Each structure stands twice: as C-alpha cells, then as structure tokens.
Amino acid sequence: MVRLITHNLLSCHAKGCTTNNFPLQFKDAEIEHREADFNPEFIRGLLPKIEWKALVDTAKELGDTSLPYEQPEMMDDELLKTLHHVLLEMHVEEGQMICPNCNHVYPISNGIPNMLLAEHEIA
Amino acid sequence: MPTKYLVVFAQSHSDFRIPELKSIAELHGFPLHLPDPCDPNRPFMVIELDQEEHARLLAKRCILIKSISEFYGQGDNYDQLHAAVRKNEALWEQYKQDTSFRFSVAAYNHSITKSRQREVMESFGYMEFLGRIDLKSPTIVLGCYEEYGDTRGKEFSNKVVDGQFRQVYFGRLIEEGSARALISRFDVKKRAYFGNTSMEAEISLLMANQCLARPGSLVYDPFMGTGSMAYPTSHFGSFVVGSDIDGRQMRGKGKQPTPGVLRAAAQYGTAHRIVDLLTFDVTRNPWRCGGLFDAIVTDPPYGVRAGAKRLGRRRSPTPKQLEAYLEHQAAPRPADQPYIPPTKPYELSELARDLVVLARYLLKPEGRLVFFLPTVNDEYEDVDIYTMLCEGMELIANSLQDFGSWGRRLVTIKKITSDIYPIPFSDNSGQSQSTAQHEPAHKDFREKYFQGFRKGSTSLYDGVVQ
Structure with missing residues (x-):
C-alpha cells in the first residue's frame, strides 16, 4: 500500500482544485514488492476505469517500465500479468503524493495516505 | 423439474434467513423458490431448487443454515408424516436395496429420549431399507425433526409435552451447513x-x-x-x-x-x-x-x-480565531505532529x-x-x-x-x-x-x-x- 490501482483512482480534492489534479505525483517513495494472487477477471474488470497514460507514467517514475505506452487493444495473458504486477504488487509504503495543480501534499505513513483536508481547503 | 428441500436453520437471526438464501442463490445464479406463505421465524423451511448441487452451494455458504435435506414429507402428527413419506416413495426407493444408512431423530426446542428416538426410527419400518445400518460413515442419513413451539416467557404449565409438536419433518441429508464453522474462525x-x-x-x-x-x-x-x-x-x-x-x-x-x-x-x-x-x-x-x-x-x-x-466545526470560527488558525496552519510543523x-x-x-x-x-x-x-x-x-x-x-x-x-x-x-x-x-x-x-x-x-x-x-x- 499505496498500490498503483488505488493511486490511479485518486485525484486531489482540495477546494477549488478541479483541473490538472490527476495523477498525484509520488515523492520520496519507498517501494515494497509483495506478491498477490493473480485474478485475470479482476484486472479485466478494472481496465475501463484505469487511466492508461497516468498508470504508465507513474510506474515509470517508480522505476517500472514494463507497460507499453499505448494501451493495446487486445489483452493477452502476458500483459494481464504485467498489469497485475504494476497495479497490485508494487506498494508505496512511505513518501508523499503531491497534486500537480495546487501542490497539496498528501503524506504516506506505513502505507496509509493521509488525505484529510485542512480547514481552509474545504468550503 | 424443481425438487423440494428441507432447510434446517440455526437458532439465531431469523430475520436474516431469507435475505441470505436469496443472496447466495443470486450469487451463484440459480433460481430459488420459497414457500408461500413463508414464515422465516420457524426453524424449518421447505424450499424448491432445480438441482441437488444448488442445495449444496447454499449449505456451503449460508451462515444460518444448519443442514439441507431432500424433503420426503411433513405432518402435524406421525400418521400424516408417514402417509406423505409413502406417497413420495419414488424419491427414496432407489436406496432400499443395499445402501448403508443411519437414522437421526432430533427436535427443536425439546429433547427426545433415546427410547422414543428408537420408537420413531422403527415407525419407518415400512420403508424396508435392506442396506447395512452404519452409524459412523453411512452412504445416506435420514433425518426426522420434530418442531416444538417456542416456550420462552410462557407459564410452566404451558411447557412442551413430549410428542406434542407443532410439525414433524423427514428427509435425506444432503449437506451439513459448513459455513457456520467460519463464525469461530472469525x-x-x-x-x-x-x-x-x-x-x-x-x-x-x-x-x-x-x-x-x-x-x-x-x-x-x-x-x-x-x-x-x-x-x-x-x-x-x-x-x-x-x-x-x-x-x-x-x-x-x-x-x-x-x-x-x-x-x-x-x-x-x-x-x-x-x-x-x-x-x-x-x-x-x-x-x-x-x-x-x-x-x-x-x-x-x-x-x-x-x-x-x-x-x-460545530460553530464557525470568529474572525480572530480564523486568523489564529491560518497563522498556525502556515507555520512549519515537526514531522511527528501531523496537522x-x-x-x-x-x-x-x-x-x-x-x-x-x-x-x-x-x-x-x-x-x-x-x-x-x-x-x-x-x-x-x-x-x-x-x-x-x-x-x-x-x-x-x-x-x-x-x-x-x-x-x-x-x-x-x-x-x-x-x-x-x-x-x-x-x-x-x-x-x-x-x-x-x-x-x-x-x-x-x-x-x-x-x-x-x-x-x-x-x-x-x-x-x-x-
């Protein structure tokens, strides 16, 4: 945790921050790899919700370049396994996620990101 | 063709029984036919399913199921029960010749003495099962269940009397509910x-x-x-x-x-x-x-x-409080004291x-x-x-x-x-x-x-x- 599947589904939600607020950028990320059961149907079901470019860019930032730049139309088993690894087996345990738009910092501690907003960031 | 199955429920959370049955049938995508009228407060229910496998799926996943049996008959008394069971001979005649079996006689809200249990078993003699009686690992288990009324809060004189049950059910055990073991695991x-x-x-x-x-x-x-x-x-x-x-x-x-x-x-x-x-x-x-x-x-x-x-905040801050807050917010904070x-x-x-x-x-x-x-x-x-x-x-x-x-x-x-x-x-x-x-x-x-x-x-x- 934070896994890239979750990271791909989060955007900055501070007051007034509505454009260019995704994907959040990792900083000082400490990564752990942990095996997870491969479930191809689960990965397939997720694909419509995944922003491909954001996923590829973020994986690259974290040192994983196994995904192709363009989302392939056909998903073979090999690619699903690669996706499985990128989405579910890379965990950011410490570090920060920073909004590219408003620079809000969401700190990650023991794998749990703190995404509470401060008083002046809520309406 | 749908077959009737007898569901024996655990004695808890009666309001949750039917929603759970429906959910698990939907989860596995098979049709479930509930009786009409349907009283979820009673611990026995006769439902209809298309396949025996569906009964097993229910028993493996429903937390509130104690067991599911193939339904052979029920009655207000044993005469009615036996008449119903005889009528359903087509369901059980295949086990007559050489299937090892065991009888189980149980009651809800009551316990039946060993000697009367034996009487009940013997009353099924007309089924003429010729197979070996095997108490440890029989091929089939035949279950007879007497349902007594709820006595909680009743006068002593209204306590249950042995043999005066509300309903009696009989069937062949298909599957014991195995999901109940998860309660202890979790x-x-x-x-x-x-x-x-x-x-x-x-x-x-x-x-x-x-x-x-x-x-x-x-x-x-x-x-x-x-x-x-x-x-x-x-x-x-x-x-x-x-x-x-x-x-x-x-x-x-x-x-x-x-x-x-x-x-x-x-x-x-x-x-x-x-x-x-x-x-x-x-x-x-x-x-x-x-x-x-x-x-x-x-x-x-x-x-x-x-x-x-x-x-x-419960109350919006006064301008003075707000100013103090913003000042506090802007000031650097030690890492071990998050905002x-x-x-x-x-x-x-x-x-x-x-x-x-x-x-x-x-x-x-x-x-x-x-x-x-x-x-x-x-x-x-x-x-x-x-x-x-x-x-x-x-x-x-x-x-x-x-x-x-x-x-x-x-x-x-x-x-x-x-x-x-x-x-x-x-x-x-x-x-x-x-x-x-x-x-x-x-x-x-x-x-x-x-x-x-x-x-x-x-x-x-x-x-x-x-």
Missing part, C-alpha cells in the same frame, strides 16, 4: 487486531453474504474502523478498499509499522486482498470517478460507543441518506450497498427506510437484529440503474444534497439511546430505571 476475541466497536463474527459474515462477496469483486468500506467487514469479505475472495476519517482505528496502537487491519487480515491469509487503507472524510473523498465498486459494505458509527464525525483538522458530529439520518446517494455514484450497476442502521423499535416504521432511498436505488432486504427497545437493521440496497449521476458533494461544501420531510426513528439515535428511548424525555437520566 471470532473477534481470537483476532490479532480489534477494537471496542468491532463487529461480531456471525453478523459480519452475514454482511459479506449480503454484499455477494466473491473472487474478483471490489468492495469498499467508507467507515473502515478496525476492519471487521474486510476480513470475511476478503475471505470469500473480494478485494477490499477501506477508508476512515480517523486513521488511528486502522493502524492500531503501538510501535508496529504494519497497520492493525493488515495484521488481522494476515492471520486470515487475506492481507494481499486488502487493496489499500486511506485516511479521509468520505463526504470529502478523493475518488476520481464513479462506478468503481461491486459493493459498499459498512457499519457506520452511530454514536453509542463512537459517533460519526466529518470535517468542519489534525477539526471535526464535527455527523447526524445519523443525514449520514444514512448521504450514504445512499454516494453509493449510487460509486457503485457499478447492479452493485449493492449493505450497512447497519440502528433504530428505536417502538418508533420504527418501514417508511424510515424508504425515505432514505433515491432514484435508481432499490431496497432488497431489511433485517432486524432485535435488542429489545432498540435494534439495528441490516439494510441491503441495490443500484438498479446504469445512468450516470452527478458527483455527490461536488460543490465540496460537504452539505447533504438530499433533504427529508419525514423524521425517521433513527434520527438523533445517540440522544435517544442515552435517554433510554423514552418519548419526550429531555434529561439524560430520565430513562434510567430507578
């Missing part, structure tokens, strides 16, 4: 991490069944707390995401770096299916889009042990309505919202639940766990639309967009609880028994 006391608000194992398993937890489904708990719902759901194969406004509940005390929820999940071998834990206020959530989850399952805090909270934003209470009926609207946004079509709602039994009306719903969300189950003057209702709501709805709380004001005219019994539940549910009482101590 026992909170044996869990590596839990808190004072952790949900008991049996109920959390029932919730996992209501949300159709299955391999590859994605489930979200927006009031994660100590993760009680995550363990059974992930056990059945779901991937679970949890969030909470208070990260301490998910982390637990102590110096261990691994969050408590993950330690407990590791004990059950499902830590890899706890996708992520996040700290945020669900009314100001960072989810990038909707239609994400197959189910939302949660036990919202309702204020007796821990009240629901949301970001904000903790102010929170205010979140009234239960408002929370419940918000939860339904949020679920409509976050769920996939056909997805389910499963949550507990505490309520005052005397004041509760079904309209309390219906006024909580919104367009596109349909109530499919509402089961009461009765604690006397109050109870909690396990509400299951299904998203029956694939329309796209606007993001709830999109103005980021955190204000509820739905308003209700009707005042439900669960409104201000906390106050009512501490007033002992006395109508119109104002003092905290009014309801205390002197």
Whole structure:
C-alpha cells in the first residue's frame, strides 16, 4: 500500500482544485514488492476505469517500465500479468503524493495516505 | 423439474434467513423458490431448487443454515408424516436395496429420549431399507425433526409435552451447513487486531453474504474502523478498499509499522486482498470517478460507543480565531505532529441518506450497498427506510437484529440503474444534497439511546430505571 490501482483512482480534492489534479505525483517513495494472487477477471474488470497514460507514467517514475505506452487493444495473458504486477504488487509504503495543480501534499505513513483536508481547503 | 428441500436453520437471526438464501442463490445464479406463505421465524423451511448441487452451494455458504435435506414429507402428527413419506416413495426407493444408512431423530426446542428416538426410527419400518445400518460413515442419513413451539416467557404449565409438536419433518441429508464453522474462525476475541466497536463474527459474515462477496469483486468500506467487514469479505475472495476519517482505528496502537487491519487480515491469509487503507472524510473523498465498486459494505458509527464525525466545526470560527488558525496552519510543523483538522458530529439520518446517494455514484450497476442502521423499535416504521432511498436505488432486504427497545437493521440496497449521476458533494461544501420531510426513528439515535428511548424525555437520566 499505496498500490498503483488505488493511486490511479485518486485525484486531489482540495477546494477549488478541479483541473490538472490527476495523477498525484509520488515523492520520496519507498517501494515494497509483495506478491498477490493473480485474478485475470479482476484486472479485466478494472481496465475501463484505469487511466492508461497516468498508470504508465507513474510506474515509470517508480522505476517500472514494463507497460507499453499505448494501451493495446487486445489483452493477452502476458500483459494481464504485467498489469497485475504494476497495479497490485508494487506498494508505496512511505513518501508523499503531491497534486500537480495546487501542490497539496498528501503524506504516506506505513502505507496509509493521509488525505484529510485542512480547514481552509474545504468550503 | 424443481425438487423440494428441507432447510434446517440455526437458532439465531431469523430475520436474516431469507435475505441470505436469496443472496447466495443470486450469487451463484440459480433460481430459488420459497414457500408461500413463508414464515422465516420457524426453524424449518421447505424450499424448491432445480438441482441437488444448488442445495449444496447454499449449505456451503449460508451462515444460518444448519443442514439441507431432500424433503420426503411433513405432518402435524406421525400418521400424516408417514402417509406423505409413502406417497413420495419414488424419491427414496432407489436406496432400499443395499445402501448403508443411519437414522437421526432430533427436535427443536425439546429433547427426545433415546427410547422414543428408537420408537420413531422403527415407525419407518415400512420403508424396508435392506442396506447395512452404519452409524459412523453411512452412504445416506435420514433425518426426522420434530418442531416444538417456542416456550420462552410462557407459564410452566404451558411447557412442551413430549410428542406434542407443532410439525414433524423427514428427509435425506444432503449437506451439513459448513459455513457456520467460519463464525469461530472469525471470532473477534481470537483476532490479532480489534477494537471496542468491532463487529461480531456471525453478523459480519452475514454482511459479506449480503454484499455477494466473491473472487474478483471490489468492495469498499467508507467507515473502515478496525476492519471487521474486510476480513470475511476478503475471505470469500473480494478485494477490499477501506477508508476512515480517523486513521488511528486502522493502524492500531503501538510501535508496529504494519497497520492493525493488515495484521488481522494476515492471520486470515487475506492481507494481499486488502487493496489499500486511506485516511479521509468520505463526504470529502478523493475518488476520481464513479462506478468503481461491486459493493459498499459498512457499519457506520452511530454514536453509542463512537459517533460519526466529518470535517468542519460545530460553530464557525470568529474572525480572530480564523486568523489564529491560518497563522498556525502556515507555520512549519515537526514531522511527528501531523496537522489534525477539526471535526464535527455527523447526524445519523443525514449520514444514512448521504450514504445512499454516494453509493449510487460509486457503485457499478447492479452493485449493492449493505450497512447497519440502528433504530428505536417502538418508533420504527418501514417508511424510515424508504425515505432514505433515491432514484435508481432499490431496497432488497431489511433485517432486524432485535435488542429489545432498540435494534439495528441490516439494510441491503441495490443500484438498479446504469445512468450516470452527478458527483455527490461536488460543490465540496460537504452539505447533504438530499433533504427529508419525514423524521425517521433513527434520527438523533445517540440522544435517544442515552435517554433510554423514552418519548419526550429531555434529561439524560430520565430513562434510567430507578
């Protein structure tokens, strides 16, 4: 945790921050790899919700370049396994996620990101 | 052709029996025919299923099933029973010749003496089973169940009399309910991490069944707390995401770096299916889009042990306070003292309505919202639940766990639309967009609880028994 599947589904939600607020950028990320059961149907079901470019860019930032730049139309088993690894087996345990738009910092501690907003960031 | 099966239920949570049967039939995608009329308060029920395999699937997954048998007959007395069983000879004649067998005679609300058990067994002599009697590992087990009336709270003279049962049932055992063993496996006391608000194992398993937890489904708990719902759901194969406004509940005390929820999940071998834990206020959530989850399952805090909270202040700060706050906010902070934003209470009926609207946004079509709602039994009306719903969300189950003057209702709501709805709380004001005219019994539940549910009482101590 934070896994890239979750990271791909989060955007900055501070007051007034509505454009260019995704994907959040990792900083000082400490990564752990942990095996997870491969479930191809689960990965397939997720694909419509995944922003491909954001996923590829973020994986690259974290040192994983196994995904192709363009989302392939056909998903073979090999690619699903690669996706499985990128989405579910890379965990950011410490570090920060920073909004590219408003620079809000969401700190990650023991794998749990703190995404509470401060008083002046809520309406 | 549908065949009749006799379901023997465990003696608990009778209001949850039918919703659970329906959910598991839907999960496996087979038709289930319930009797009409259908009384869920009785411990025996004759249902119709297309295949014996379906009966096995129910017994393997339903927490409230003790056993399922192929139904051979029932009656008000043994004469009626035997007549019915003889009529169904086509069902059991295949076992006459050389099938090893055993009889089991049991009763609900009563115990039958050994000698009368033998009498009952012998009364089935007309079946002429020629196979070997095998008490240890018979090929088939024939079960006879006498159902006695409920005697709780009755006069001594009205206690049950042996042989004066309400109904007697007979059938061939198909499958013992194996899911009940999970109650002990998920026992909170044996869990590596839990808190004072952790949900008991049996109920959390029932919730996992209501949300159709299955391999590859994605489930979200927006009031994660100590993760009680995550363990059974992930056990059945779901991937679970949890969030909470208070990260301490998910982390637990102590110096261990691994969050408590993950330690407990590791004990059950499902830590890899706890996708992520996040700290945020669900009314100001960072989810990038909707239609994400197959189910939302949660036990919202309702204020007796821990009240629901949301970001904000009870009263808006004075200009002077605001200035001091902004100054404080701008000042550098040591890393070990993170900023903790102010929170205010979140009234239960408002929370419940918000939860339904949020679920409509976050769920996939056909997805389910499963949550507990505490309520005052005397004041509760079904309209309390219906006024909580919104367009596109349909109530499919509402089961009461009765604690006397109050109870909690396990509400299951299904998203029956694939329309796209606007993001709830999109103005980021955190204000509820739905308003209700009707005042439900669960409104201000906390106050009512501490007033002992006395109508119109104002003092905290009014309801205390002197």
